[in-house]
Amino acid sequence: SLVFRPDPGRAEGCDLQPVTAKPPITLSYATSTVPRGCVSNSSMATGHEVHVLSVKWSKPMLPRQIFLCWTPQDTPFLWEGGLVLVQELGRATGTQLSLGPQDAHLSPETIRAPNREPPMVSSEGQLLAWVLDTYGGITSYSELQDPRKVQLYLGEDAYSPPDCIPQEHFNAILHLETEVFFHGVKGCSRSDAQNTRAAHIIHLQPEPSSPITEVNLTLTCPQNSVNQMLILQSKVNFTWSLSLMCNMQLLVSGNYKIFSSVLLPGCLLPDTEQDLIAKAFEKNYSVIASYSAIPASTHINLEIHGHETVETPVTTTPLVTSKSLDLPHQVLFTLKPWKCTDETMEIVIVRSHLGPIKDVVNITLRDISCQAEKNATHFMLKSPLSHCGTSLEGRGYANNEV
Numbered sequence: 001s002l003v004f005r006p007d008p009g010r011a012e013g014c015d016l017q018p019v020t021a022k023p024p025i026t027l028s029y030a031t032s033t034v035p036r037g038c039v040s041n042s043s044m045a046t047g048h049e050v051h052v053l054s055v056k057w058s059k060p061m062l063p064r065q066i067f068l069c070w071t072p073q074d075t076p077f078l079w080e081g082g083l084v085l086v087q088e089l090g091r092a093t094g095t096q097l098s099l100g101p102q103d104a105h106l107s108p109e110t111i112r113a114p115n116r117e118p119p120m121v122s123s124e125g126q127l128l129a130w131v132l133d134t135y136g137g138i139t140s141y142s143e144l145q146d147p148r149k150v151q152l153y154l155g156e157d158a159y160s161p162p163d164c165i166p167q168e169h170f171n172a173i174l175h176l177e178t179e180v181f182f183h184g185v186k187g188c189s190r191s192d193a194q195n196t197r198a199a200h201i202i203h204l205q206p207e208p209s210s211p212i213t214e215v216n217l218t219l220t221c222p223q224n225s226v227n228q229m230l231i232l233q234s235k236v237n238f239t240w241s242l243s244l245m246c247n248m249q250l251l252v253s254g255n256y257k258i259f260s261s262v263l264l265p266g267c268l269l270p271d272t273e274q275d276l277i278a279k280a281f282e283k284n285y286s287v288i289a290s291y292s293a294i295p296a297s298t299h300i301n302l303e304i305h306g307h308e309t310v311e312t313p314v315t316t317t318p319l320v321t322s323k324s325l326d327l328p329h330q331v332l333f334t335l336k337p338w339k340c341t342d343e344t345m346e347i348v349i350v351r352s353h354l355g356p357i358k359d360v361v362n363i364t365l366r367d368i369s370c371q372a373e374k375n376a377t378h379f380m381l382k383s384p385l386s387h388c389g390t391s392l393e394g395r396g397y398a399n400n401e402v
Contacts, residue, residue: 014277016186016291024289025200025304027182028148029297034178036124036143037170041160043137049156051175052131052141054124058183070152124166138164142172146181153177179301182294188277189287197227198289199280200304203273204234204296212296214239221246221304227339227346228304229285232256233269233276234296240266246304247337247350250377251279264376340398345390347372347381347402365389366401 035056043050121127124143131138139156141164153175204215217240219230229249232240238254250256252266270276277288294300337349347363349372354360363372363379366389372381385392390400 014188014190014281014288016188016273016277016288019185019187019290023183023185023305024187024198025185025292025302027185027202027290027292027294027303028179028301029182029294030177030179030299031295031297032171032173032177033295034142034170034172034176035145036166036168037141037172037176038138038164038166039140039157039160039172039175040138040162040164041156041158042132042162042164043135043139044156044158046136048135049139049154050131050135050137051139051152052128053150054127054141054143055147056143056145058146058181067149068152069150070154128164128166140164140172140175141166142170142176142178144178144180146183147178148181149179151177179299182292184292186291187288188291190281196287197229197285198287199229199231199283199285200289200302201231201233201276201280201291202300202302203276203291203293204232204238205293206235206271207296210296212298213237214241215297215300216241216243217300217302218243219245219248219302219304221248228289229280229283230302230304231269231276231280232266233271236268238296239263244350247348248304249283249348249380251283258377338402340385343385345381345383345385345388345398345400347379349379351377351379363402 121130128138128141143166144150155175157174202217215234215238217232219242221228229251231251232253234240234254236254240252240254240256241260242250242252242256242258244258251269253269254266255263256266257263270279273291273293277291280288290304337347339346345365349363351360351374360379362374363381364370365381365383367387370381370383370388372379374380383390385398388400390398392398
């Protein structure tokens, strides 16, 4: 069989570089792999569990909070053991630890670490030595990089090693899941860019041993994002469950569903950085506003910030012939899916937003030969202002009918 691949040459002139200015997105994802970590059974004879969290930050930031929850592991009963939570949060950053709702129902008396603040230590070894000397054992140790939330699973395992010896890229899935901020965003734009249409790319890195086959992605972005596209690349057996808080063109590999609706087939996307850039260019998006390569995850939060454009907007006024708006006009005035530049009119409508209007088969302009392209999720129409019956009325106003 033939597999289409974008021409890599189309990506030339767009060399991805780290975004050093204000990032165009805020991206966080759930993971149980920590930069360094370990477990041991050395706390089993102490009458309490000892979990050590060493938090590091990629860049200086304002004072922040980490939200921590914990839950008993593999037991239907309330967890009644003691818990020692050792926090090494980098005092200079002003980080605070907020304790969220817990399934373990621990009382303040059972959480003992806040009464014994760790000393200022210069190394991981010094921190763990102090914990052993103070509490007699270590249940788990996790180094966390840029965490947003932490879920701690309580429970000790007699089959854990006797000593907690930190390992690189430690899989802490048995006792911890954390949501971390991603600071490795890259971007670029074509040197011969003819527009400022922007693409955002999330590339899930393949991990052969990962059991993850479905990810929940929550997307928020500015209300008017018709000139932006989101590309989601993953293995073909992956399912994306999307919660979209905005109107944006999508290219998704694997399968996907929107707001838990019917499962839809995605498209075959290339799996290399350059080919994904070429795919965006092929769709006439000349700016790679963000490229994020992250591990496979069960949950991703993506917030897209405002994208600056240099195009001069032209205000459009749909033609309404009655003061009493019918249902289609009410829906259109609510969505306001139109956008004009100096030369074109563009309309992008998410199909699910047309639910109140039954059996929408097609969307056209005043000239019914100007029909929208459509797929399983969107209607999309783009027309020059000189075509499709559009009339220019001066002072930046264009007039047509949908």
